[in-house]
Amino acid sequence: MIIINILGGLGNQMFQYAFAYSMAHKTDAVVKLDIEDFSNYDLREYELSLYNISLDLADIDEIDKLKYEQETLFKKVARKLQRTSRPLSSYYYKESGFSYDSHVYELKDNVYFQGYWQSEKYFLDYRDALLKEFLLKDGLHQESRAYEKKINQSVSVSLHIRRGDYVSNAHTNSVHGTCSLEYYKGAVRYLQSNSHPTHFFIFSDDLDWAKENLNFIENITFVSLDKDTPDHEEMYLMSQCKHNIIANSSFSWWGAWLNQNEDKIVVAPKKWFNDTTINTNDLVPKEWIRL
Structure with a gap:
């Protein structure tokens, strides 16, 4: 065993x-x-x-x-x-x-x-096989279905901002840190130049910060689900977007990996940890763009 x-x-x-x-x-x-x-x-x-x-x-x-x-x-x-x-x-x-x-x-x-x-x-x-293993047993909540419909009607990009314990917990912050606003600006420019997206869907545990700082993006939707909705549905919605901009987070990593669009572009941060000597070459798939 x-x-x-x-x-x-x-x-x-x-x-x-x-x-x-x-x-x-x-x-x-x-x-x-x-x-x-x-x-x-x-x-x-x-x-x-x-x-x-x-x-x-x-x-x-x-x-x-x-x-x-x-x-x-x-x-x-x-x-x-x-x-x-x-x-x-x-x-x-x-x-x-x-x-x-x-x-x-x-x-x-x-x-x-x-x-x-x-x-x-x-x-x-x-x-x-894993795409089947990671299928949700139950259907989506009504609110999630509404977001899914909007995602499927556009050349959609998920953009994930991880703050939460990355900011509030001193130890976690010292290990991971957060992705800079410049990273997100560069990622948006890259997608706009290479995939001509029509809509950005913002996923974050700090939507207030996102709303204050992402005013450089046009055609934007901030995904706000009820607190009783499991995180799995948020990840599922990420995976339904045509392209993905991820944070230094395993949560949005999986949102991008589960994306089955054969022409997807995934942008990931070069800096995954504050300690830049940690080798993350195997962590991010080689097809993904690192900025």
Whole structure:
């Protein structure tokens, strides 16, 4: 059995699930999801249950066997692990960075994986299947359907601005920071020059800031959904736009990746983290434009 730790916001959970799906099909092992950490995690909730996913959840006994017993072994060899890129424990494997790690496929059974796995290289071979896995089980709310209709009637561009905890949480801000207004101006100019969009749809957790600062865009709609509407519907609406301008956020990353327009243009920021020494070459698909 292989167990994949699931934790973080919706975008992170989707990366972890896509990695798990890939491991299940590349190794032929039984792969299950560990969501137990959400019981002590106040920032986010487990959100994959609204999707048409097929992998099962691990029970506490299965998690204890692969995670807690072998985590102790992992810590004993942690010093040696720093001197090698190869896994020393075939039971507990923790991601070491944001680059694609081909060694994971050498571990075919009795493994607990912990990490974010933020690269499509892990799961691009299963894109068609994952598009089905990430279909919403239930229909859209009426408000979302109205936005969807407007999106489908135009050469639409989603523009995502992530602020929220990227601004209010000191630690999160120190890691991620926010995309500059100049980035968005450059991205809009690029789309206007290359795709001739007719309408921009603005998605943000700080629409007041967006309304104050995006007055340089004509033909604009600020997407405002009811607080009871799950985030999944906002991501779905992003994916229905013809093109995407994303933030340094896994949430809008998935909105763009789920976009099935064969001629889509996706603009992503070059600066994904404040620490520019972090290698993000594998994080952003090579077809996307980085500004």
